[in-house]
Amino acid sequence: MKPLDRILLLITALLASYQVVRGVAGLSSMAIACYTIGFGVIVVASLLMIILGFEVLDSPMVVIASTLIPQSLALGLVTQFLRPILIPYGIFTVLGFLAVVATRLSGPKKLAVITLAIVHGVAGLMIFFLPIVLVFQGKTPGGFAWVGIGGMLIGLGGLLLSFLKAGRPLFSRERILAVFPGLLLLTTAAFVAGFMFV
Amino acid sequence: MPILQSAKGVSNLRQKYWPLIKSLQTALLLTTGLAGYMSARCPVFNLGTLLALGGSLFLAISGSTVLNMWYDRDIDARMNRTCWRPLPSGKITPKEALRFGLIISALGIGWALYIDLLYGVIVFAGLFFDVIIYTIWLKRRTAWSIVWGGVSGGMPVLAGRALGMGAIDWIGITLALAILFWIPTHILTFSMRYHKDYRAAGVPVFPETYGFGATRAIIAVSSVLAAIAMAAAAYGIGMSWGYLRLMAVLSCGLLVLAIGSTLRPSERVNFGLFKYASLFMLGTMVMIVLDVI
Numbered sequence: 089m090k091p092l093d094r095i096l097l098l099i100t101a102l103l104a105s106y107q108v109v110r111g112v113a114g115l116s117s118m119a120i121a122c123y124t125i126g127f128g129v130i131v132v133a134s135l136l137m138i139i140l141g142f143e144v145l146d147s148p149m150v151v152i153a154s155t156l157i158p159q160s161l162a163l164g165l166v167t168q169f170l171r172p173i174l175i176p177y178g179i180f181t182v183l184g185f186l187a188v189v190a191t192r193l194s195g196p197k198k199l200a201v202i203t204l205a206i207v208h209g210v211a212g213l214m215i216f217f218l219p220i221v222l223v224f225q226g227k228t229p230g231g232f233a234w235v236g237i238g239g240m241l242i243g244l245g246g247l248l249l250s251f252l253k254a255g256r257p258l259f260s261r262e263r264i265l266a267v268f269p270g271l272l273l274l275t276t277a278a279f280v281a282g283f284m285f286v
Numbered sequence: 287m288p289i290l291q292s293a294k295g296v297s298n299l300r301q302k303y304w305p306l307i308k309s310l311q312t313a314l315l316l317t318t319g320l321a322g323y324m325s326a327r328c329p330v331f332n333l334g335t336l337l338a339l340g341g342s343l344f345l346a347i348s349g350s351t352v353l354n355m356w357y358d359r360d361i362d363a364r365m366n367r368t369c370w371r372p373l374p375s376g377k378i379t380p381k382e383a384l385r386f387g388l389i390i391s392a393l394g395i396g397w398a399l400y401i402d403l404l405y406g407v408i409v410f411a412g413l414f415f416d417v418i419i420y421t422i423w424l425k426r427r428t429a430w431s432i433v434w435g436g437v438s439g440g441m442p443v444l445a446g447r448a449l450g451m452g453a454i455d456w457i458g459i460t461l462a463l464a465i466l467f468w469i470p471t472h473i474l475t476f477s478m479r480y481h482k483d484y485r486a487a488g489v490p491v492f493p494e495t496y497g498f499g500a501t502r503a504i505i506a507v508s509s510v511l512a513a514i515a516m517a518a519a520a521y522g523i524g525m526s527w528g529y530l531r532l533m534a535v536l537s538c539g540l541l542v543l544a545i546g547s548t549l550r551p552s553e554r555v556n557f558g559l560f561k562y563a564s565l566f567m568l569g570t571m572v573m574i575v576l577d578v579i
């Protein structure tokens with residue numbers, strides 16, 4: 089790993105740490121818990137990559153842990169802004185996570201990839217569209233759209249890594265890893281910037 | 287010209303003696319002392335007290351490290367990892383190192399006692415446990431000597447807290463316990479990596495005495511206990527929820543690595559745990575300071 093990658097990951101960890109400490113004022117404890125899990129996984133993942141290098145991404149546990157990021161952020165958004173669908177979405181989140189764990193630890197690889205794509209996809213779409221819709225409806229300030237941009241970026245990163253791990257990479261492993269620290273930093277920065285507006 | 291010469295002299299002295307004090311380890315322990323003091327939430331921006339605390343702790347911790355290096359020079363000479371150190375490599379004579387260690391230890395302890403009697407006694411206890419009990423008495427006899435290394439490691443944070451509070455309280459003891467439980471995570475992962483060196487030097491360490499499996503289990507348990515003790519102390523200090531959340535996040539990382547190194551052991555994860563444990567301790571201490579600021 090290059091020194092620049094380590095610096096980018098360190099800034100990412102610090103930004104995510106800032107968001108964990110800052111929280112979002114006036115939220116329920118469940119929403120705070122969801123956001124803490126999402127940003128907390130970014131903090132720990134960034135630190136582990138700095139310490140152990142990109143090889144840490146080869147662990148099956150990484151897929152499971154990284155699923156937590158979009159899932160918990162999406163559930164946090166639903167808790168905060170879409171309470172009518174909280175229970176069904178919460179059930180989907182829990183079952184989806186369990187399905188990712190189960191298929192990742194045992195089961196056909198194809199099923200694991202499909203499960204991951206569905207769970208990641210739904211959470212990613214939620215993070216991408218919900219903030220933008222809320223901005224267009226005038227329910228949140230315009231800056232909150234940054235969260236949607238963060239959702240788009242994390243979806244992009246998730247897709248690159250998922251296809252890489254499925255053995256059908258969209259780009260070479262070297263190229264993906266070369267952009268990954270920068271992409272993770274931009275994603276985190278977009279999330280943190282967006283949450284400053286609520 | 288005399289100014290230039292004296293500046294050059296100071297630079298030479300620094301080059302000669304600095305490697306004796308293990309600057310990173312000293313800085314980490316110094317940070318715990320400062321965090322312990324600031325955790326008392328007394329008027330922490332008293333620059334004179336802060337400088338005196340930092341200066342006296344720096345001298346006392348450095349002094350005990352130099353005395354360790356002086357006493358362990360024969361062990362260091364037999365280990366690949368440490369044979370380059372100033373004493374075994376002959377850059378400094380044992381007499382020079384002993385004199386330097388005794389002088390800065392005495393200066394540190396004397397300064398600490400001058401600042402506050404209780405604070406000075408705790409700083410002295412740290413040096414006593416580290417040099418006499420741990421290094422001279424137990425290190426070559428039993429693998430359990432690290433417990434006393436841990437006790438001495440907990441003294442700077444206890445001393446800092448006691449200076450701020452004017453007494454020893456349960457929070458100070460819990461902070462010291464957190465360091466005590468963190469030490470095995472730090473030291474045992476290190477001794478697993480360099481167990482052959484320790485065997486060659488005849489120093490009993492857990493991996494050689496009880497095996498790698500038992501050592502990993504101890505690391506996992508001590509990581510859990512360190513995280514619990516740190517959380518209890520942070521709650522007792524009255525740390526804000528935001529920093530408590532971040533501490534919980536960092537603790538989860540520590541637990542994941544500790545459990546991972548037990549279930550799927552590898553050299554890489556093991557050394558990752560060693561590095562993360564240092565980062566965890568530094569991070570939690572910085573959080574205590576930031577929360578006050």
